[in-house]
Amino acid sequence: MPSNAQTREAEPDKPLRADARRNRARVLEVAHEMFLAEGMAVPIDAIAERAGVGVGTVYRHFPTKEALFEAIMTHRIQDMIDEARGLADADDPGAAFFSYFLYIVERTESSKGVHEALVKSGFQFDERVGDLAAEMRESLGVLLRRAQEAGAVRAGLTASDVKALMAGVTEMRRMGGDHDLTLAVVLAGLRPQV
Amino acid sequence: MPSNAQTREAEPDKPLRADARRNRARVLEVAHEMFLAEGMAVPIDAIAERAGVGVGTVYRHFPTKEALFEAIMTHRIQDMIDEARGLADADDPGAAFFSYFLYIVERTESSKGVHEALVKSGFQFDERVGDLAAEMRESLGVLLRRAQEAGAVRAGLTASDVKALMAGVTEMRRMGGDHDLTLAVVLAGLRPQV
DNA sequence: ATAGAATCGGAACGATGGTTCCGATTGAGG
DNA sequence: CCTCAATCGGAACCATCGTTCCGATTCTAT
Numbered sequence: 523m524p525s526n527a528q529t530r531e532a533e534p535d536k537p538l539r540a541d542a543r544r545n546r547a548r549v550l551e552v553a554h555e556m557f558l559a560e561g562m563a564v565p566i567d568a569i570a571e572r573a574g575v576g577v578g579t580v581y582r583h584f585p586t587k588e589a590l591f592e593a594i595m596t597h598r599i600q601d602m603i604d605e606a607r608g609l610a611d612a613d614d615p616g617a618a619f620f621s622y623f624l625y626i627v628e629r630t631e632s633s634k635g636v637h638e639a640l641v642k643s644g645f646q647f648d649e650r651v652g653d654l655a656a657e658m659r660e661s662l663g664v665l666l667r668r669a670q671e672a673g674a675v676r677a678g679l680t681a682s683d684v685k686a687l688m689a690g691v692t693e694m695r696r697m698g699g700d701h702d703l704t705l706a707v708v709l710a711g712l713r714p715q716v
Numbered sequence: 717m718p719s720n721a722q723t724r725e726a727e728p729d730k731p732l733r734a735d736a737r738r739n740r741a742r743v744l745e746v747a748h749e750m751f752l753a754e755g756m757a758v759p760i761d762a763i764a765e766r767a768g769v770g771v772g773t774v775y776r777h778f779p780t781k782e783a784l785f786e787a788i789m790t791h792r793i794q795d796m797i798d799e800a801r802g803l804a805d806a807d808d809p810g811a812a813f814f815s816y817f818l819y820i821v822e823r824t825e826s827s828k829g830v831h832e833a834l835v836k837s838g839f840q841f842d843e844r845v846g847d848l849a850a851e852m853r854e855s856l857g858v859l860l861r862r863a864q865e866a867g868a869v870r871a872g873l874t875a876s877d878v879k880a881l882m883a884g885v886t887e888m889r890r891m892g893g894d895h896d897l898t899l900a901v902v903l904a905g906l907r908p909q910v
Numbered sequence: 911a912t913a914g915a916a917t918c919g920g921a922a923c924g925a926t927g928g929t930t931c932c933g934a935t936t937g938a939g940g
Numbered sequence: 941c942c943t944c945a946a947t948c949g950g951a952a953c954c955a956t957c958g959t960t961c962c963g964a965t966t967c968t969a970t
Contacts, residue, residue, distance in 0.1 A: 539937055539946060565927055567950095576949030577929080587928065679897060686893035687901060693887035699880035703873060707881060711905030733916060733967060759957060770919030771959080781958065 546583045548573045554594050561634040562591055591635075598636060599654055600618045602626060606661035616674025619665045620709065626688050627705065631695040659685070687712070740777045742767045748788050755828040785829075792830060793848055796820060800855035807865055810868025813859045814903065820882050821899065825889040853879070870908045881906070 538546065552573040556564045566587050570577045584590040606624055612618035630636045663681040670677050687708060694704045732740065746767040750758045760781050764771045779869040799819055807810035822832045857875040864871050881902060888898045 541937070542947060545948085566929085567927075569948090572729070578931085578949060579947080581929065582947075585929095676901070679901075680893065683893035683897050683901075685897050686888040686891035689891045690884035690888035690898070690902075692883035694880040697880035697883045699874065699877035703877050704880050704884070707870070707873075707877075707905035708884075708902060709905070709908050711901035711903070715904050735966070736917060739918085760959085761957075764919090772919060772961085773917075775959065776917075 533630075542582075545573070545575050545579050548592075549575065549580055549583060550594065553590055557591055557594055557635040558633045559635065561638045562587070566590075575695050595636065596654060599658065602629065603654070603657050603661050606658075606665055610661065614667035615665070615672040619669035619675055620712075622665055623684070623688065623709070623712075624705075627691050627695070630688070630692045631701075637689075637692050637696070673704075673714060675712055679712075736776075739769050741871065743769065743774055743777060743784075747784055751785055751788055751829040753793075753829065755832045757780070760784075763822050771833040789830065790848060793852065796823065797848070797851050797855050800852075800859055804858050804862075806902070807868040809859070809862035813863035813869060814906075816856075816859055817878070817882065817903070817906075818899075821885050824882070824886045825895075831883075831886050831890075836853070867908060869906055873906075878881065 545603055549569065552613075553564075553569050555573065566577055566580055569590075570580050580590070584593065602625075606622055609618040609622055659681045662684060666675065666679065666681055666684055669675040670679070691705060691708055694708075695701050743763065747758075747763050748825070750763055750766065760771055760774055763784075764774050767774075778787065781853060796819075800816055803812040803816055853875045856878060860869065860873065860875055860878055863869040864873070883904055887904075889895050
């Protein structure tokens with residue numbers, strides 16, 4: 523029984539057939555777009571149709587809907603981690619921290635999918651993506667610590683707290699109100715208090 | 717309280733039969749509990765079973781699942797409005813406002829149902845509960861305005877902004893981190909800035 | 911006690927959506 | 941070209957749920 527799952531993208535690279543590779547890319551592209559906009563609620567059939575393939579093709583590349591979602595969001599979150607690392611030794615630690623905070627919020631605000639990834643399964647990913655959670659917490663922690671030492675951010679806060687604050691801000695944006703104002707409230711609260 | 721039409725006929729109250737009244741109360745009780753804990757995701761069958769009745773009985777009292785959810789949440793939100801009105805002429809406007817903010821957050825934090833009611837359909841209820849949205853915004857607006865005039869809350873914020881901030885804080889609590897700390901960040905940001 | 915109406919319970923229906931299966935199709939080596 | 945295994949498409953399967961229906965049951969007025 524040829525039941526080996528090509529879902530493992532980390533193991534031995536098997537050369538996919540040309541059409542298979544093309545379809546896989548197309549599915550990823552479409553799923554990325556739709557998941558970001560609508561979240562996990564998007565039916566697989568919709569993704570398949572929009573990608574011009576059958577559902578069977580989707581399932582040959584990803585064993586489950588959740589796996590597809592995860593494949594995309596993992597990549598997305600890796601970007602966020604990279605961004606944090608890029609700012610890790612900036613000249614102005616305070617500016618770097620707030621810049622990153624803004625980056626995350628903007629990256630997430632109009633994307634129901636990312637929000638779900640960060641809140642539901644994500645950010646503190648439990649199982650196979652546990653590494654990402656650790657990396658995220660660590661890289662964010664570096665930015666935070668430096669900013670605190672520079673006196674730009676209130677002491678006592680941990681990376682987990684900041685993570686929660688970020689999720690809270692994206693929720694605020696989803697709710698309404700003046701986005702700049704509500705963000706300003708949180709940013710002000712992040713500063714050291716008198 | 718000129719709202720009506722939860723049940724089928726919006727006619728004069730016809731006396732329900734004894735068992736019918738008992739069942740209706742039991743359904744409301746159970747649904748309240750389960751909706752608060754799990755949100756709209758709870759299947760009607762689960763509510764019926766836990767209430768010891770058939771699904772038919774549930775549907776005889778509430779035309780739709782959403783109607784049942786709404787009946788409960790409407791009541792819950794009415795409580796919140798009443799609380800705001802009770803604080804409307806407190807001696808210390810600043811304390812009243814922050815007290816209310818805290819009240820809402822606590823009322824919502826461990827309740828996926830209320831959160832959904834406030835975010836998804838709610839807070840800015842569209843159709844038949846539009847009145848509630850207006851009442852909420854108005855009663856919250858009074859607290860806010862008085863607190864701003866007393867110099868306890870940053871100027872420029874509107875009731876909608878505060879509403880978004882409340883939703884954001886409940887989201888933070890759902891995420892993790894130190895609840896007191898993240899709340900403190902937002903409360904600090906709400907104060908007038910130097 | 912009895913009948914008629916109100917109410918009940920839960921099987922059945924229909925819609926949705928994830929996942930599997932398999933005959934048809936197609937790419938690539940010979 | 942030709943062949944055959946990889947790949948494809950999408951019908952079919954299954955599980956979940958909201959909602960409806962109707963024969964059975966229970967209440968209440970007489």
